[in-house]
Amino acid sequence: MSGADIAWVAVSTALVMLMTPALAFFYGGLVRKKNLASVLAQCFAIFAVVSLVWTLWGYSLSFGTSIGGVIGDLSLSDLNGVGPTTLGRYAPDIPELLYFAFELMFAAITPALIIGAFAEKIKFSSLLIFVILWSTFVYSPIAHWVWNTGGWLRSLGAIDFAGGVVVHVAAGFSALAAALVVGKRKDFDVAKHAKPNSVAFVLLGAALLWFGWFGFNGGSALAANEIAVSAFVVTNLSAAAAAVSWMVVDWIVRGKPSAIGLGIGAVCGLVAITPASGYVGVPAAIVIGLVAGVISNLASVWLKKKGLDDTLDVFACHGLGGVWGSIATGLFASKAINLNGADGLFYGNAGQLLVQIEAVLAVALFAFVVSFLLLKLVGLVSPLRVTAEEEEAGLDESQHGEKAYGED
16 A cells, blocks of 8 residues: 555545535525524434445445446445455555545535525425435445446546536436425526625635545545656646636626636636646646636526525536536547547547446436426425525524524
8 A cells, every 4th residue: 555645545535525614615605694503404314314325325336346337245244344454456556445435525515515405494304315315326226337347438448537518417417306396486587596604615615625526636646656746736726717617607797707607617617627737738727717718607697596495506607517527528638638548520530529427417407307306305305495484584594403603
């Protein structure tokens, strides 16, 4: 084993863990004051619940021996045979137990992303049931398809360095299904114009997400090597480019550059570079970020005008950002950056672009349909959303019996 690789992946694991509470503050700052504590609670609860799901069966379903390229067996359930001295198939220079921990952080933050679609309206108990089912029947199969050596999309040639398809396309299209099934907030026409309760929390969350994303992407090299360094640098540049392009669109369309827009734009750039981060160079990263900021900004406004109550624009930022980043990987990927990757369209391999599009379509359709069905199923067991009175009072008090800022 390599001490340097173990150290880098361990630090990266901690960085990715930080991203879930960072997301809690990012989302929490965007909602209204009466729902801030509920968003924080949802993110923390999801991290705890998914940690158990991933340990007991999720890791095995994702990375166990493949059954027909579709799902893993249960041979690794409860970490059977996975220990600190066990060398894994995916990172032979680090213990498989560390690889498990690193992948756990991805499994935990992905369903947390979805909560932005039904923030301010979801019943807490129903959310927990949905998260367990979603992690089992949506995330684990998709992770298997793309990252397991026997997965059918991986065998097809699809590349996804750090989760553009597995994390962001899956979460974004699941969020679209959630927004449609759960429905609009009772005061949607007023709520969509409501100001975030804390600009400071939004920018704090965005900054911590940006910080954690260096582990998200750089750590996905699974070694302290040149690929990790390249991924680290292009991650920063894409985030910066998207922050600038989102700001420019705000300036042109709304007349003023928004502080919150800068934070949201940076996150969109981080989303878009994720699948490409280990395969593209500096110019491509800047282009990917610039385009992501524009696409997500315009889409978020247009979708709200069309009446979609995706509370925190998860589909526009993560769904469409992940789609663009995954397709851009098929355009800009180069073996000059990563010999273990592939050349994209601009380097003479049009087939890679087609494979990336196929992976996006397969994951988007699967995530949307299964999430839609799971939400309907949960609704039969427990009401998906709070009552009108509970929604009016706010989820902080109605679901948790507390206020984010204490007594008025």
